[in-house]
Amino acid sequence: MKPVIALTKGRLEKQFLDFFSSLGYEIKPLVEKGRKLRVETDQFEFIFAKGVDVTTYVQYGIADLGVVGGDILAEYQPDIYDLFPLPFGHCRMAVAKEKDKKWPTQKKTIASKYTKITKAFFKANGESVDIIKLEGSVELAPILGLADGIVDIVETGTTLKENGLIIDEEFLTFSARLIANRSSLKIKREELGVIIESLKQKEAF
Amino acid sequence: MFLPSGSQDRIGEKLNHQAKVNSIFRKVVQQRNYHAIETPVVEYAQTFTNRHVGMEFNKLLKWFDRDGEIEVLRADWTTAIARALMTQNPSQSKWFYQGSVFQNDEKGIERQQAGIELIRTDLLLGEMETLFTAVDVLKALSIDQYMIELGHTGIFDYMIKPLGLNEDEEESLRVAMDDKQEDVVFQLAVEKGHPSIANHLVKLIHAYGGKEILVEYREHWKDSEELVEIIDHLEQLVTSLEQLGVQDVIVDLGSVRKLRYYSGTMFSGYLKKNGDVCFSGGRYDRLYAQFNKEISAVGLAFYVDVLTAIMEDEPAKRQVCLLACPKTHVKAEKMRMNFPDAQVDILYQRPKEHHYDQIIHVQDEVES
Numbered sequence: 001m002k003p004v005i006a007l008t009k010g011r012l013e014k015q016f017l018d019f020f021s022s023l024g025y026e027i028k029p030l031v032e033k034g035r036k037l038r039v040e041t042d043q044f045e046f047i048f049a050k051g052v053d054v055t056t057y058v059q060y061g062i063a064d065l066g067v068v069g070g071d072i073l074a075e076y077q078p079d080i081y082d083l084f085p086l087p088f089g090h091c092r093m094a095v096a097k098e099k100d101k102k103w104p105t106q107k108k109t110i111a112s113k114y115t116k117i118t119k120a121f122f123k124a125n126g127e128s129v130d131i132i133k134l135e136g137s138v139e140l141a142p143i144l145g146l147a148d149g150i151v152d153i154v155e156t157g158t159t160l161k162e163n164g165l166i167i168d169e170e171f172l173t174f175s176a177r178l179i180a181n182r183s184s185l186k187i188k189r190e191e192l193g194v195i196i197e198s199l200k201q202k203e204a205f
Numbered sequence: 206m207f208l209p210s211g212s213q214d215r216i217g218e219k220l221n222h223q224a225k226v227n228s229i230f231r232k233v234v235q236q237r238n239y240h241a242i243e244t245p246v247v248e249y250a251q252t253f254t255n256r257h258v259g260m261e262f263n264k265l266l267k268w269f270d271r272d273g274e275i276e277v278l279r280a281d282w283t284t285a286i287a288r289a290l291m292t293q294n295p296s297q298s299k300w301f302y303q304g305s306v307f308q309n310d311e312k313g314i315e316r317q318q319a320g321i322e323l324i325r326t327d328l329l330l331g332e333m334e335t336l337f338t339a340v341d342v343l344k345a346l347s348i349d350q351y352m353i354e355l356g357h358t359g360i361f362d363y364m365i366k367p368l369g370l371n372e373d374e375e376e377s378l379r380v381a382m383d384d385k386q387e388d389v390v391f392q393l394a395v396e397k398g399h400p401s402i403a404n405h406l407v408k409l410i411h412a413y414g415g416k417e418i419l420v421e422y423r424e425h426w427k428d429s430e431e432l433v434e435i436i437d438h439l440e441q442l443v444t445s446l447e448q449l450g451v452q453d454v455i456v457d458l459g460s461v462r463k464l465r466y467y468s469g470t471m472f473s474g475y476l477k478k479n480g481d482v483c484f485s486g487g488r489y490d491r492l493y494a495q496f497n498k499e500i501s502a503v504g505l506a507f508y509v510d511v512l513t514a515i516m517e518d519e520p521a522k523r524q525v526c527l528l529a530c531p532k533t534h535v536k537a538e539k540m541r542m543n544f545p546d547a548q549v550d551i552l553y554q555r556p557k558e559h560h561y562d563q564i565i566h567v568q569d570e571v572e573s
Binding site for chain 1: 311352354384385386387388413414455457475477479480481482
C-alpha cells in the first residue's frame with residue numbers, strides 16, 4: 001500500500017506543492033485534481049482536508065503523514081509525532097488591538113480562533129481575560145466592539161493594517177510542519193523513511 | 206437518550222468477542238501461575254496524583270466525599286495494585302487483573318484492560334516473563350500480525366544529565382522527545398549550552414528499527430559503560446523474543462517514559478493490521494518508593510477494547526427449533542442434549558418467517 005499523506009487545503013497546499021516539486025516529486029495529478037479530495041500519484045496517496053482535520057486523519061492512522069501549520073498543532077495538541085518544520089507557511093501569533101485605542105483598565109475581552117493558545121499566553125503572563133471564540137475574520141471583533149483585542153496569526157500584517165489594527169505583542173512563530181502517525185512511523189518505517197528524509201533535506205532549524 | 210462520548214453499550218457479537226479475550230487472557234495467565242487481584246473502582250485522588258505517580262489531575266473523574274476528600278474512579282491499575290500489594294503476602298509475586306480504568310480524555314472515559322504485575326522478581330526474569338506472557342496471550346488469541354517495541358528510560362536520563370535541567374525544563378524536553386520534535390529538542394539542549402548533546406538527542410530521535418540499531422549504538426556508545434549495559438540488556442530481550450518466534454521486534458532508543466514511575470525497560474505491542482497499540486508496560490521499581498520500599502516491579506496491560514475490535518466472528522452454529530406444546534415441553538428440553546453444537550430454541554408455534562436450519566415437531570418427531 002502506498003503511504004497516505006494528508007495535506008492542508010488552501011494556502012499551505014500551494015506552498016507544499018511548490019516545495020514538493022522542487023524535490024523532484026511528481027505533482028501533476030495534485031495540481032490537476034480539480035475538486036477531488038483524494039488523489040493518487042505514482043508513489044503516494046494524498047488526501048486534502050482542513051488543517052485540524054489533517055491532524056485527526058493522522059492521529060487515527062487514516063493518513064501516515066500530514067502537512068499542517070504549527071499553529072494548528074499548538075492549538076489542538078493532537079497525539080501524533082510532530083517531526084520537524086517545513087520551509088514554508090511561516091507566520092507569527094500576535095495580540096492586536098485598534099490603533100488608537102488603549103486597553104481597558106478592567107478585565108479584557110479577547111476574540112480568537114485560537115482559544116487554547118490565547119488562554120495559555122495570558123495565563124503565563126498572569127493576566128485573566130475573557131475569551132470569545134470566533135471561526136474567522138477575527139479582525140472584525142475589536143472594530144465592531146465585540147472584543148478589546150484579538151489573538152491571531154499574522155503573515156504580512158496587511159489584513160491588520162487595512163482594518164485599523166496594530167500588533168500589541170508577538171509571542172509565537174510557526175511554520176508548516178511534517179507530522180506522522182505514531183504507529184505508522186514504526187510499522188512502515190522503511191516506506192516512510194525515504195520520503196521523511198527527503199522532506200527534511202531542505203528544512204533548517 | 207444520549208451517551209457521553211466514548212461510552213458505549215456492548216451488544217451481541219462484540220460482547221462475545223470481549224468475553225473471549227478476557228477468558229483466554231485469564232486462562233493463559235492462570236496457567237502461568239498468576240493470582241487474581243482487583244482493587245476498588247473508587248479511590249482517593251492522591252493515590253494517582255502524588256509525586257511518585259504524577260497522573261494529570263484534570264483527567265481524573267472525581268468528586269468530594271463527605272469529609273471533603275477528593276475521590277476518583279480508578280485511573281490506573283498498576284498504581285492501585287502497588288498500593289494494595291503492600292498489605293499482601295510478599296511470597297506471591299505474580300498477579301493479574303481485569304477491568305476498566307477511567308480517564309477523561311479525547312478517547313472517551315472508560316477503557317477495559319487486562320494485565321499482569323510481577324513484583325520482587327529478578328530483573329531479567331521478570332521482564333522476560335512479562336514479555337513471554339504477552340506473546341503467549343497473543344498466540345492464544347490467534348493474533349500473529351503484531352510488532353513488539355522495546356525502549357529504556359535510562360538512555361534519555363543518561364543523555365540529559367550534563368544539561369542540568371530543572372523539573373519544568375526536563376518535562377519540556379521529555380515531551381519534545383516523545384513527540385519526536387527534532388527542532389524543539391535541538392533548541393532546548395542548545396539553550397543549555399550543549400550543542401553536542403543537542404546533536405546526540407536529535408540523532409536519538411531516529412534511533413528506532415531492528416537489531417541493526419543496537420549494533421550501531423553499541424559501537425557509538427562504546428565508551429559509556431552505562432549505555433552499553435542498556436544496549437546489551439535490550440539485545441538480550443530482542444534475541445529471546447526472536448528465538449520464541451516473534452517475527453517483528455524493534456527498539457526505539459529515543460523513547461521516553463510517559464508516566465513518572467517508569468524506570469528501565471519499556472515495551473509496547475502494535476497490531477500490524479490497523480496500527481493500534483494492543484499492550485504496553487515496563488519496569489517501574491520507582492513506584493514502590495512512595496511506600497519507602499525498594500521493590501522491583503514490572504508489568505503490562507492489554508487494551509481489551511483494541512483486541513476485541515479485531516476478533517473475528519465465530520462460525521455460525523446450526524440453528525434448530527423444537528416445536529413443542531406445554532405437554533411436550535419437558536420432552537423437548539431433554540432433547541436439547543442431542544444437539545450439543547447447535548443453538549436450540551423451543552417454541553410452541555411454528556414462526557411465519559424463520560432462520561432455522563431445522564424445525565422439529567416434538568409431538569411426533571417428524572422433521573418438516
